[in-house]
Amino acid sequence: xxxxxxxxECLRISGLHPEPEQSIAVGLHIARLLRDVQCCYRCCLRFxxxxxxxxxxxxxxxxxxxxxxxxxxxxxxxxxxxEEVQVASGCPACLGALGWMDQPENIQGIFDKIDxxxxxxxxxxxxxxxxxxxxxxxxxxxxxxxxRLSDFPPSVLEIWNSEPVHDPKDAFKAVISDKLVERYGxxxxxxxxxxxxxxxxxxxxxxxxxxxxxxVKEPVMxxxxxxxxxxxxxxxxSRTTITEALAALSKEEAYSLTAIPPLPPTTQxxxxxxxxxHESTIVGGRYLKMSREYSQTPWEIKGKxxxxxxxxxxxxxxxxxxxxxxxxxxxxxxxxxxxxxxxxTGRPFYCELINPRKPVLxxxxxxxIEDEINNQDSKDAVQVRHLCKISxxxxxxxxxxxETKCKSYRALVWISQPITDEIIEKVNKVGSAPFKIQxxxxxxxxxxxxAAIREKEIHTCHLERVDGASLSGVExxxxxxxxxxxAGTYIKEFVHGDLGRTxxxxxxxxxxxxxxxxxxxxxxxxxxxPPKK
Amino acid sequence: MATTQSAxxxxxxxxxxxxxxxxxxxxxxxxxxxxYYHVESELTPTKPDTILGDIYVRQAPNKICVLGLSPxxxxxxxxxxxxxxDLKKECNVVLATELVGTKxxxxxxxxxxxxxxxxxxxxxxxxxxxxxxxPRLKDTPxxxxxxxxxxxxxxxxxxxxxxxxxxxxxxxTEEEYNTSLAEKKSE
Numbered sequence: 001x002x003x004x005x006x007x008x009e010c011l012r013i014s015g016l017h018p019e020p021e022q023s024i025a026v027g028l029h030i031a032r033l034l035r036d037v038q039c040c041y042r043c044c045l046r047f048x049x050x051x052x053x054x055x056x057x058x059x060x061x062x063x064x065x066x067x068x069x070x071x072x073x074x075x076x077x078x079x080x081x082x083e084e085v086q087v088a089s090g091c092p093a094c095l096g097a098l099g100w101m102d103q104p105e106n107i108q109g110i111f112d113k114i115d116x117x118x119x120x121x122x123x124x125x126x127x128x129x130x131x132x133x134x135x136x137x138x139x140x141x142x143x144x145x146x147x148r149l150s151d152f153p154p155s156v157l158e159i160w161n162s163e164p165v166h167d168p169k170d171a172f173k174a175v176i177s178d179k180l181v182e183r184y185g186x187x188x189x190x191x192x193x194x195x196x197x198x199x200x201x202x203x204x205x206x207x208x209x210x211x212x213x214x215x216v217k218e219p220v221m222x223x224x225x226x227x228x229x230x231x232x233x234x235x236x237x238s239r240t241t242i243t244e245a246l247a248a249l250s251k252e253e254a255y256s257l258t259a260i261p262p263l264p265p266t267t268q269x270x271x272x273x274x275x276x277x278h279e280s281t282i283v284g285g286r287y288l289k290m291s292r293e294y295s296q297t298p299w300e301i302k303g304k305x306x307x308x309x310x311x312x313x314x315x316x317x318x319x320x321x322x323x324x325x326x327x328x329x330x331x332x333x334x335x336x337x338x339x340x341x342x343x344x345t346g347r348p349f350y351c352e353l354i355n356p357r358k359p360v361l362x363x364x365x366x367x368x369i370e371d372e373i374n375n376q377d378s379k380d381a382v383q384v385r386h387l388c389k390i391s392x393x394x395x396x397x398x399x400x401x402x403e404t405k406c407k408s409y410r411a412l413v414w415i416s417q418p419i420t421d422e423i424i425e426k427v428n429k430v431g432s433a434p435f436k437i438q439x440x441x442x443x444x445x446x447x448x449x450x451a452a453i454r455e456k457e458i459h460t461c462h463l464e465r466v467d468g469a470s471l472s473g474v475e476x477x478x479x480x481x482x483x484x485x486x487a488g489t490y491i492k493e494f495v496h497g498d499l500g501r502t503x504x505x506x507x508x509x510x511x512x513x514x515x516x517x518x519x520x521x522x523x524x525x526x527x528x529x530p531p532k533k
Numbered sequence: 534m535a536t537t538q539s540a541x542x543x544x545x546x547x548x549x550x551x552x553x554x555x556x557x558x559x560x561x562x563x564x565x566x567x568x569y570y571h572v573e574s575e576l577t578p579t580k581p582d583t584i585l586g587d588i589y590v591r592q593a594p595n596k597i598c599v600l601g602l603s604p605x606x607x608x609x610x611x612x613x614x615x616x617x618x619d620l621k622k623e624c625n626v627v628l629a630t631e632l633v634g635t636k637x638x639x640x641x642x643x644x645x646x647x648x649x650x651x652x653x654x655x656x657x658x659x660x661x662x663x664x665x666x667x668p669r670l671k672d673t674p675x676x677x678x679x680x681x682x683x684x685x686x687x688x689x690x691x692x693x694x695x696x697x698x699x700x701x702x703x704x705x706t707e708e709e710y711n712t713s714l715a716e717k718k719s720e
Binding site for chain 1: 540542544547548551552554555558559561564565593594595596597599633634664665667669676680683684686689691
């Protein structure tokens with residue numbers, strides 16, 4: 001079918017008139033009305049309920065020819081008397097959005113952004129945001145048309161008033177999609193595509209035009225000032241509100257408050273933004289921390305870093321580089337202080353990579369990343385194991401694990417008297433079976449936790465002398481304590497007693513006056529991670 | 534499942550530090566708190582039959598304050614010459630538990646120690662939020678005279694301001710306090 005035939009068929013099935021053949025004449029009439037006020041042909045198509053995106057892709061010139069040819073065929077007035085079609089930058093309905101796509105330099109702006117970001121992904125969910133004024137202008141043009149349908153039976157007016165005009169978004173997306181598919185080989189998939197692209201068009205000249213809606217007798221739209229991010233902004237004019245206000249707008253009020261038909265704009269529409277965001281990729285594994293000088297994540301108090309280095313920075317930076325992303329979130333199954341080592345099989349973690357330009361890597365690449373992390377300057381401090389891709393649904397395992405799993409620790413402890421065989425026997429007897437301790441909120445976290453007494457279980461506990469230490473003097477007061485505890489147990493407080501606020505504690509178990517924790521290591525975080533495939 | 538790495542602790546790094554702890558089983562607390570003392574002025578007005586005395590405050594890096602009786606407190610001084618079993622029976626520790634969670638000021642009485650006719654009033658001597666009163670003092674008041682400087686603490690208060698000079702205005706450092714005690718002894 002050629003364009004004229006396609007157009008004819010579109011108008012025929014548009015439903016503008018109860019009888020299909022008559023719909024064509026109604027459609028041409030509406031198109032002429034809109035052309036009289038300088039609407040672009042694509043807006044004529046959407047006002048005449050044209051559903052076939054293929055037709056929107058035709059040029060303005062071809063559409064003019066098709067409309068006029070069709071009018072001639074039906075022996076009605078032509079839609080336009082112009083020989084050459086005007087460039088549709090001044091369309092009062094879409095503000096030129098639907099003609100914007102015709103200009104190569106405009107599309108180039110979009111191509112440039114895509115080329116810069118260079119996503120390694122071919123499935124795209126394309127969205128667009130039209131200038132806000134297109135909402136009320138389409139509505140007002142609908143009113144303008146509705147007052148000029150007297151040539152037709154009343155049912156036509158009824159039909160016209162009952163259905164809203166097609167959203168310009170659909171035509172815009174259809175034309176742009178074509179160009180993107182042609183240039184990049186993309187698949188446009190609004191349902192499951194992981195890469196979301198939003199093209200935002202602005203028309204500054206008419207951006208506040210809709211505010212006439214606040215002037216109606218019983219306004220749906222009420223503007224108010226609110227504070228957001230320490231700035232005062234105006235709220236109450238969302239697109240939803242505008243749509244509601246338009247639905248409640250009577251014709252009389254519309255005529256009294258604003259121009260019908262709305263005037264064509266004098267300035268061009270602009271590309272405000274091309275936002276591209278890819279779904280997060282999640283990479284996880286287990287890390288070991290052999291240093292007592294690395295914090296888990298960068299921690300700052302009053303502008304000063306607590307520890308110079310952190311585990312998360314040692315791991316994230318390299319992963320971010322391979323996946324080409326700007327930001328990440330480091331999530332771990334529990335935490336350890338900077339001066340506590342994480343040994344054994346390491347602590348489960350995952351990294352959520354925000355907006356990765358290269359979302360997918362092969363398994364071999366993860367081995368490469370792991371090796372790179374394990375061989376950089378921090379290698380004696382931080383190591384990772386089992387680095388791999390994690391599916392988003394598995395991330396809950398980490399959070400659940402924090403509550404339910406048990407942890408193994410080993411500590412170098414000091415007590416205020418020599419550790420005798422009796423003391424060792426006493427502690428190990430108690431520690432050979434699970435026992436409960438009551439922990440009042442530790443003083444060191446009392447400023448950010450509520451006061452409570454938490455009961456925790458020490459599953460096992462074992463005390464030994466330090467290898468090679470003397471049996472008398474200060475050396476004999478050191479011991480190695482190995483513990484297996486319920487998740488959430490405060491180990492340091494179990495050792496030093498926190499001024500008697502954790503009971504029993506190591507001092508009370510040994511019968512000594514005081515005890516202190518000298519060094520602490522986490523030996524094991526009992527959680528299956530990464531999850532089995 | 535866990536790889537058993539053997540303990541690799543090098544205690545020689547710590548022997549110097551812990552040898553300082555040999556004389557005082559609470560010396561290690563200096564790693565967790567800074568010790569200050571509040572000396573009660575003789576001019577402070579008191580109700581009849583009530584006694585005020587010196588207190589200590591251990592402040593943690595997060596500005597939490599742990600308050601207790603100092604060795605020079607009249608109750609501690611007098612308890613040293615009394616029969617401990619009798620003292621335990623006669624001593625009644627009354628904690629102002631209704632004040633926990635509220636803001637206290639310099640003059641707020643947070644606890645009382647009643648021995649016979651004498652009531653020792655324990656005042657907050659700072660502004661802040663009272664987080665805790667040591668619940669173990671009720672049943673085991675001997676913590677007060679046997680473990681004055683650690684498990685016998687009386688209260689935990691959250692500082693109103695971060696600046697210690699302001700929060701604990703007028704308090705003496707450990708060194709200043711010890712010096713003043715020595716001076717008093719020699720008088």
